[in-house]
Amino acid sequence: MTDLILSRMPATLELSILSAVLALAIGVPMGVYTGLHRDNFLSKCFMTVSLIGVSLPTFLIGILLIYVFAVSLNVLPSFGRGPTVDIGGWRTGLLTLGGLKALIMPSITLGLFQMTLIMRLVRAEMLEVLRTDYIKFARARGLTNRAVNFGHALKNTLVPVITITGLQLGSIIAFAIITETVFQWPGMGLLFLQSIQTVDIPIMAAYLMLIALFFVVINLTVDLLYYVVDPRLRIEREVDGT
Amino acid sequence: MAIGTLRRLELARRRFLDSDIWYSFTRSRVTVAAAIVAVAIILGAVLAPWVAPYDPFDLASLELLDAHTPPSWLEDGETRFLIGTDDQGRDLLSAILYGSRVSIWVGFASVAFSLVLGVGLGLISGYAGGKIDAFIMRVAEIQLSFPTILIALLIDGVMRGLLPPDMRDQLAVMVLILAIGVSGWVQYARTVRGSTMVEKNKEYVQAARLIGIHPIIIMSRHILPNAMGPVLVIATIHLALAIITEATLSFLGVGVPATEPSLGTLIRIGNDFLFSGEWWITFFPGATLAFLVLSVNLLGDWLRDALNPKLR
Numbered sequence: 001m002t003d004l005i006l007s008r009m010p011a012t013l014e015l016s017i018l019s020a021v022l023a024l025a026i027g028v029p030m031g032v033y034t035g036l037h038r039d040n041f042l043s044k045c046f047m048t049v050s051l052i053g054v055s056l057p058t059f060l061i062g063i064l065l066i067y068v069f070a071v072s073l074n075v076l077p078s079f080g081r082g083p084t085v086d087i088g089g090w091r092t093g094l095l096t097l098g099g100l101k102a103l104i105m106p107s108i109t110l111g112l113f114q115m116t117l118i119m120r121l122v123r124a125e126m127l128e129v130l131r132t133d134y135i136k137f138a139r140a141r142g143l144t145n146r147a148v149n150f151g152h153a154l155k156n157t158l159v160p161v162i163t164i165t166g167l168q169l170g171s172i173i174a175f176a177i178i179t180e181t182v183f184q185w186p187g188m189g190l191l192f193l194q195s196i197q198t199v200d201i202p203i204m205a206a207y208l209m210l211i212a213l214f215f216v217v218i219n220l221t222v223d224l225l226y227y228v229v230d231p232r233l234r235i236e237r238e239v240d241g242t
Numbered sequence: 243m244a245i246g247t248l249r250r251l252e253l254a255r256r257r258f259l260d261s262d263i264w265y266s267f268t269r270s271r272v273t274v275a276a277a278i279v280a281v282a283i284i285l286g287a288v289l290a291p292w293v294a295p296y297d298p299f300d301l302a303s304l305e306l307l308d309a310h311t312p313p314s315w316l317e318d319g320e321t322r323f324l325i326g327t328d329d330q331g332r333d334l335l336s337a338i339l340y341g342s343r344v345s346i347w348v349g350f351a352s353v354a355f356s357l358v359l360g361v362g363l364g365l366i367s368g369y370a371g372g373k374i375d376a377f378i379m380r381v382a383e384i385q386l387s388f389p390t391i392l393i394a395l396l397i398d399g400v401m402r403g404l405l406p407p408d409m410r411d412q413l414a415v416m417v418l419i420l421a422i423g424v425s426g427w428v429q430y431a432r433t434v435r436g437s438t439m440v441e442k443n444k445e446y447v448q449a450a451r452l453i454g455i456h457p458i459i460i461m462s463r464h465i466l467p468n469a470m471g472p473v474l475v476i477a478t479i480h481l482a483l484a485i486i487t488e489a490t491l492s493f494l495g496v497g498v499p500a501t502e503p504s505l506g507t508l509i510r511i512g513n514d515f516l517f518s519g520e521w522w523i524t525f526f527p528g529a530t531l532a533f534l535v536l537s538v539n540l541l542g543d544w545l546r547d548a549l550n551p552k553l554r
Binding site for chain 1: 519
């Protein structure tokens with residue numbers, strides 16, 4: 001049974017990590033932009049898109065993408081991982097062109113919800129931080145816009161962003177159940193769903209334990225990252241400790 | 243007597259039209275549009291037996307020859323079936339009306355279940371304090387660390403395992419309501435616990451305790467009305483989430499059985515025929531679901547802002 005779950009793990013992890021990277025790489029810049037230019041036309045477009053992204057169920061986005069890119073345009077595969085390469089027991093789809101192509105649609109489907117969430121969070125935090133006195137002071141000192149916006153403002157929004165993103169990474173692995181069903185992706189989520197349909201309690205239990213382990217590891221990593229991002233925490237520790 | 247009641251109703255109506263809530267509602271065009279869409283879909287669902295052109299559950303009236311008919315404005319479309327038929331020859335418009343009935347019923351019922359469970363546990367937790375509070379809150383935190391959909395899937399899976407196979411389809415809707423309801427109580431409990439802890443120390447509660455009113459009456463009659471404001475906002479946003487969760491579970495094939503299709507079940511059926519170019523079986527139920535959830539979400543956002551005194 002361990003083999004059963006472990007053999008499926010690489011597929012789910014590759015998909016989840018790629019979606020998380022995608023969500024961060026697009027969500028954070030969009031959030032910063034909409035935070036800086038509140039009433040801009042483009043920001044309003046982003047906000048509307050994000051509202052639709054929150055309201056559309058994940059599986060519907062997947063079906064929509066399949067219909068457009070697999071059925072109508074016929075440019076991307078609609079199911080499976082494509083050709084994979086075996087590296088020391090880890091079957092990866094990242095090294096072949098077909099494998100990468102197969103990853104595009106599932107990772108967009110899985111990452112879209114988290115992307116809109118991260119964007120809204122970064123926007124709200126930016127609006128909050130930009131009002132504070134030290135930002136006004138930094139501008140008064142004549143720092144460039146870039147230094148103020150990214151060096152001062154964005155850096156101070158990072159603590160809540162990291163907290164939420166960490167929690168969301170855990171739910172990405174859980175939401176993968178839906179995406180894996182839509183795209184027939186041979187990962188752990190599909191296995192879990194099949195075990196629910198056939199009422200296979202041992203596999204359900206093992207999967208849940210594994211998810212719990214992921215959550216614990218992710219939360220620990222998030223707690224450690226606070227020290228990297230926030231120098232105030234480091235100073236406190238030095239004062240207390242040595 | 244009758245005149246007195248009428249007059250009171252008239253006064254209540256005037257007071258409502260003068261209120262801040264009604265004012266901010268009429269001022270926001272998006273909210274009015276969202277309310278119209280939501281009410282239209284809910285009315286269509288509730289009145290489905292009278293509005294729908296066909297009865298999709300009447301197996302005798304289904305003709306397999308009518309199956310896979312495209313929408314009426316396309317080639318091969320028939321005016322009898324305005325937006326086409328599914329794989330069994332069911333009229334899609336009727337199936338959607340009856341399907342949203344199932345979706346909305348499950349949505350409202352599971353929100354009501356979460357609300358009663360969460361508000362009750364929150365009141366007890368906040369009022370009793372001590373070990374009971376610690377126990378309820380630890381359970382809530384454990385549940386909060388797993389995503390909602392996973393909890394709902396798990397409860398659904400275990401319940402189906404416990405039921406005898408011939409009962410599964412019959413009780414599927416009840417199991418679904420239970421699963422979605424249990425997965426959502428934490429939000430209510432935490433909010434109500436917070437406001438209960440604030441209200442508990444105010445004079446009117448102390449006075450009520452002093453004259454010997456039973457704690458259950460204090461909780462339900464005295465504290466509860468003062469803790470309900472935020473609960474309403476959570477319930478609206480939770481309704482959208484519950485409808486999405488129901489659709490997702492049905493889409494995954496562990497929700498409502500195909501004999502009594504909800505919107506999610508219809509989308510799953512349509513998904514099988516997507517590759518033969520029959521987009522309408524998926525598209526129309528999907529669009530109905532999206533519009534319903536979007537308008538409920540917009541109403542929730544508006545209610546949150548309207549009830550927030552900071553933003554006035």
